[in-house]
Every structure is written in C-alpha cells, then in structure tokens.
Amino acid sequence: MNNKPILTLDRGTRCTAWNYSGQRLAAGLDDGSLVIYDSTDPASSTFTSSARFKVRESSILKVVWVPPEYGDAVACVCADGTLSLWEEVAEDAGGNRWKMCKCFDRDKSQVLDVQFGNSHTCLKLVAAYSDGQVKIYEVLDTLELEKWQLQAEFQNVVDLVSKFRNASCQSASISWNPQKNEGQHSSFVLGFNSNVPTLNSAKVWEFDLDHQRWLPVAELSSPEDKGDQVYAVAWAPNIGRPYELIGVATQKGISIWHLSTNPDADGRLSTHKIAMLSNQDSEVWEMEWDMSGMTLATTGSDGTVGLWQSNLNGVWHQQAVLKPTQ
Incomplete structure (x- = not known):
C-alpha cells in the first residue's frame, strides 16, 4: 500500500485549522499570509489552494474558524499580538474574495x-x-x-x-x-x-x-x-x-x-x-x-x-x- 500525501503545505506554515463542515483547511504562514485549501476531489481527498492573502506583516500564530452555521470566516492571531477576523464574500462579477471585517482593538x-x-x-x-x-x-x-x-x-x-x-x-x-x-x-x-x-x-x-x-x-x-x-x-x-x-x-x-x-x-x-x-x-x-x-x-x-x-x-x-x- 502506497501512502500518498493529500496536501503539501507551503514552506513557512506556522499553524493550521480544519473546517469539518466545508472540508477546508486554513494555514497561517511566517510572512503573515493566510492560505485557504479546498477539496477538489472528495473521492481522492486531494486539496488545492483556492485563496492566498496577506493578513499582517508579522507571522500568523493561530487560526480559528467561525462555527460553520455562521458562514466562512476565520480569526487570525499574529505575532504582534493582533486579532483580526476575515470573511469570504461573493463578488458581483462572480467568484469569491476574502476581506477583513474586524480588527479588534488592543492596548499593550x-x-x-x-x-x-x-x-x-x-x-x-x-x-x-x-x-x-x-x-x-x-x-x-x-x-x-x-x-x-x-x-x-x-x-x-x-x-x-x-x-x-x-x-x-x-x-x-x-x-x-x-x-x-x-x-x-x-x-x-x-x-x-x-x-x-x-x-x-x-x-x-x-x-x-x-x-x-x-x-x-x-x-x-x-x-x-x-x-x-x-x-x-x-x-x-x-x-x-x-x-x-x-x-x-x-x-x-x-x-x-x-x-x-x-x-x-x-x-x-x-x-x-x-x-x-x-x-x-x-x-x-x-x-x-x-x-x-x-x-x-x-x-x-x-x-x-x-x-x-x-x-x-x-x-x-x-x-x-x-x-x-x-
């Protein structure tokens, strides 16, 4: 039996979070980028990158999905101590994009x-x-x-x-x-x-x-x-x-x-x-x-x-x- 990887993460990946409902994986990188992987073929359990965007200039330390009944959104905790919330939205021209919908205030x-x-x-x-x-x-x-x-x-x-x-x-x-x-x-x-x-x-x-x-x-x-x-x-x-x-x-x-x-x-x-x-x-x-x-x-x-x-x-x-x- 040959074991083949279903996904190879980008170099510099610091954290991941699995969305059980949508069969999606979010990965936070050292350079502050967030990558979203989607299942392309459920039968073979293979995944490809569907989105990649910059969250911060500092690395992402933790990613957490919003409960699936509230849509596709993730919270990101970065090395500079910030917390931001990103949501996938549909565009008028078709397709989807990710936007920041909230950056939570922080003191020291x-x-x-x-x-x-x-x-x-x-x-x-x-x-x-x-x-x-x-x-x-x-x-x-x-x-x-x-x-x-x-x-x-x-x-x-x-x-x-x-x-x-x-x-x-x-x-x-x-x-x-x-x-x-x-x-x-x-x-x-x-x-x-x-x-x-x-x-x-x-x-x-x-x-x-x-x-x-x-x-x-x-x-x-x-x-x-x-x-x-x-x-x-x-x-x-x-x-x-x-x-x-x-x-x-x-x-x-x-x-x-x-x-x-x-x-x-x-x-x-x-x-x-x-x-x-x-x-x-x-x-x-x-x-x-x-x-x-x-x-x-x-x-x-x-x-x-x-x-x-x-x-x-x-x-x-x-x-x-x-x-x-x-």
Missing part, C-alpha cells in the same frame, strides 16, 4: 488564544491576553460580523476582586463547552501559562443569565497543583454522559476531569480527577477530542501525536502513538 497586551462559542441569542468570542485579561465579545447579527461588542472583561481568578497589574503570560488555552442544548448556559474552560500562580489553574466559566455576568463555577486542579502552568485544555463533546469530561495539560502531564452538571447551593460544580496521563518528557501544546468525546489526541514539543482512550473499566491508556518522519 497581546492576544494569546481565541475561540468562538455558540449561544441561543448570538455568536460569542472569548480572547485571552498576555496580561491575564479575558475579554468576551458578541455579535447579535451574524450577517454583520464587523459589529462585535465587548460584553465582559475579567481575569482568570476565582476571587473576582483580585487584580494583577504585573501579570506576564506566555500562553493561554481556551475550550468552549461544545454542547448546544436549549436552556444550557454558555460556558468555557481557560488556563494560563503565566508568572501568577492563581491565574494559571484551569477554571470553568459560566454565564449567569439572572445577573448577566460570567462566574467561575469550577477549578480543575488539585490543591497541590493550583499554581501549575497550564499548556492546553480541551472540553469533550458529550454524547449522553451524566457528567462533562475535560482534559488539562500541565508540566506534570495530562489530567482528565469529571465535571458535574448539577450545581450546588452556591452555584459551584463539583470536580473529580479520574486520570493522570504521562506524556514522558515532552510538553503538550495542543489537545483535541474526537466528535464522540471518546478519544483524546495530544501533541507537543517532540512532534509526537498520542491517542488516549478509556477502557470499559474506566482506566485510561495510550491507544496509539504517531511519530513524525524526518
């Missing part, structure tokens, strides 16, 4: 991570910044993606009164609750890699409809691990479990957490660490669950991809290891 801090989330009234976006700030934006009319409004701003701490003026964050990781059940509150998990221990631990934030504010409802860390720097978080899809499943990667390894769905009298959700997975000596930079929420894929500093699963007895193990070629 840089955008480290950004993710989109659904609610039943609007499209939301959460961005984490290098000073430890978290900003929530929303757009009420998804046909006007240039009209984002700042809904909330806070820091990733349980004590909402605390403020850290000299926080310095190297990276951040955000993962929205992928569920879209009607009546379910919007929520996401966020962790930092910073010089402020109380910012680092992964915390679950939920939107309180009664008081119209975001509240920390759970902290995914053991007492002895609360100051550990978080490299990646991933919220698993739920296909009927009575609890949520979230992965958190730190320097100590990958922890798998159960998160209850029933809050206590104070509105908090109970947590339980069910597994601690070792990734040997490499740091985990990215994690992603499959669509069933049964398999967790991890990759990091050594370029190895690990696939993790739980057996019928609830014991987690590494199902496969994919190592890069030269």
Whole structure:
C-alpha cells in the first residue's frame, strides 16, 4: 500500500485549522499570509489552494474558524499580538474574495488564544491576553460580523476582586463547552501559562443569565497543583454522559476531569480527577477530542501525536502513538 500525501503545505506554515463542515483547511504562514485549501476531489481527498492573502506583516500564530452555521470566516492571531477576523464574500462579477471585517482593538497586551462559542441569542468570542485579561465579545447579527461588542472583561481568578497589574503570560488555552442544548448556559474552560500562580489553574466559566455576568463555577486542579502552568485544555463533546469530561495539560502531564452538571447551593460544580496521563518528557501544546468525546489526541514539543482512550473499566491508556518522519 502506497501512502500518498493529500496536501503539501507551503514552506513557512506556522499553524493550521480544519473546517469539518466545508472540508477546508486554513494555514497561517511566517510572512503573515493566510492560505485557504479546498477539496477538489472528495473521492481522492486531494486539496488545492483556492485563496492566498496577506493578513499582517508579522507571522500568523493561530487560526480559528467561525462555527460553520455562521458562514466562512476565520480569526487570525499574529505575532504582534493582533486579532483580526476575515470573511469570504461573493463578488458581483462572480467568484469569491476574502476581506477583513474586524480588527479588534488592543492596548499593550497581546492576544494569546481565541475561540468562538455558540449561544441561543448570538455568536460569542472569548480572547485571552498576555496580561491575564479575558475579554468576551458578541455579535447579535451574524450577517454583520464587523459589529462585535465587548460584553465582559475579567481575569482568570476565582476571587473576582483580585487584580494583577504585573501579570506576564506566555500562553493561554481556551475550550468552549461544545454542547448546544436549549436552556444550557454558555460556558468555557481557560488556563494560563503565566508568572501568577492563581491565574494559571484551569477554571470553568459560566454565564449567569439572572445577573448577566460570567462566574467561575469550577477549578480543575488539585490543591497541590493550583499554581501549575497550564499548556492546553480541551472540553469533550458529550454524547449522553451524566457528567462533562475535560482534559488539562500541565508540566506534570495530562489530567482528565469529571465535571458535574448539577450545581450546588452556591452555584459551584463539583470536580473529580479520574486520570493522570504521562506524556514522558515532552510538553503538550495542543489537545483535541474526537466528535464522540471518546478519544483524546495530544501533541507537543517532540512532534509526537498520542491517542488516549478509556477502557470499559474506566482506566485510561495510550491507544496509539504517531511519530513524525524526518
């Protein structure tokens, strides 16, 4: 059996993002260009470049697709700390082109991570910044993606009164609750890699409809691990479990957490660490669950991809290891 590549990325590619709905791939390059690849023949799974355009003069570090029900648009985080949103639009003469519909304001801090989330009234976006700030934006009319409004701003701490003026964050990781059940509150998990221990631990934030504010409802860390720097978080899809499943990667390894769905009298959700997975000596930079929420894929500093699963007895193990070629 001959294994043939379905796509060869341009030299200087720094990041990619897959659009499952449209069978498209977006790739950010060192020179600040964004390349869009489309499937030309679904039967043979081959892709060709359909668009290439300049986003910034600095390299693109992260690309995130807008949820497919809101059209074809991508958010780009660049090395200069900027965040911009690009949308594919149809031209009168035929064909499509990509245009920038929003460049988000920034002060001295840089955008480290950004993710989109659904609610039943609007499209939301959460961005984490290098000073430890978290900003929530929303757009009420998804046909006007240039009209984002700042809904909330806070820091990733349980004590909402605390403020850290000299926080310095190297990276951040955000993962929205992928569920879209009607009546379910919007929520996401966020962790930092910073010089402020109380910012680092992964915390679950939920939107309180009664008081119209975001509240920390759970902290995914053991007492002895609360100051550990978080490299990646991933919220698993739920296909009927009575609890949520979230992965958190730190320097100590990958922890798998159960998160209850029933809050206590104070509105908090109970947590339980069910597994601690070792990734040997490499740091985990990215994690992603499959669509069933049964398999967790991890990759990091050594370029190895690990696939993790739980057996019928609830014991987690590494199902496969994919190592890069030269």
